[in-house]
Amino acid sequence: MSLLTLHRNHARDLAPLARLLADPDDLALVNPHAAQPFDPGEWAMKWVGERDDETFYLLDDAGCEVGFFALRVGVGPEVRHLTYVFVEERMRGGTGEELARLAEDAARDLGALSITLKVELDNEPALNLYRKAGYEELSRRGGMATMRRDLDG
Structure with missing residues (x-):
């Protein structure tokens, strides 16, 4: 299994x-509310368009984008x-724990003291992952379940 690295999407690409x-x-x-097919303009304006929104790509060991997440204020x-x-x-x-750790590191780098998220109640693997990672x-x-994890220094 390859290790993931994180790329902060400064260019908002x-x-x-x-x-x-x-x-x-x-x-x-x-994003069940997004237009089909994917519309970059809609996402830039509506879903990750706030000035303080930060987006990240997960890269595999070859440097290819294999995942994504956003940290909104x-x-x-x-x-x-x-x-x-x-x-x-x-x-x-197998990458869920690594993704959670990378998201927490990114949030700390942005000055966050805690992370919140929402997860579908019927998504038992994700619920278990977040619980194991310390989300309350x-x-x-x-x-949907709303969860929070306070970040230590």
Whole structure:
């Protein structure tokens, strides 16, 4: 299994994300409210367009984009909201813990003291992953669990 590295998307380039989410099922899984097919303009304006939103690509050992996530500003700049998490199917089944660690490191680098996220209640593997990583479930509503993890220094 290859190790993932993180690339902060300073250029706000969404072309790799368009490639990752070319399958309508993957796009619907990551963002059920987004237009089909993937529209970089819509994503830049509506989903990751706030000045303080930061996006990241996960790279495999060959430097190819194999995943994506965004850290949006939560309730104040000291909270980051992890969203739009996606990993290519060939990389699933073992990269979740590494992705969670990389997201936490990225949030710390952005000055966050905690991370929040929402996960579907019927996505048991993701729920278990976040629980194992130390996320606390805050609430359940509309088929989703809201979770938080306070980051240590």
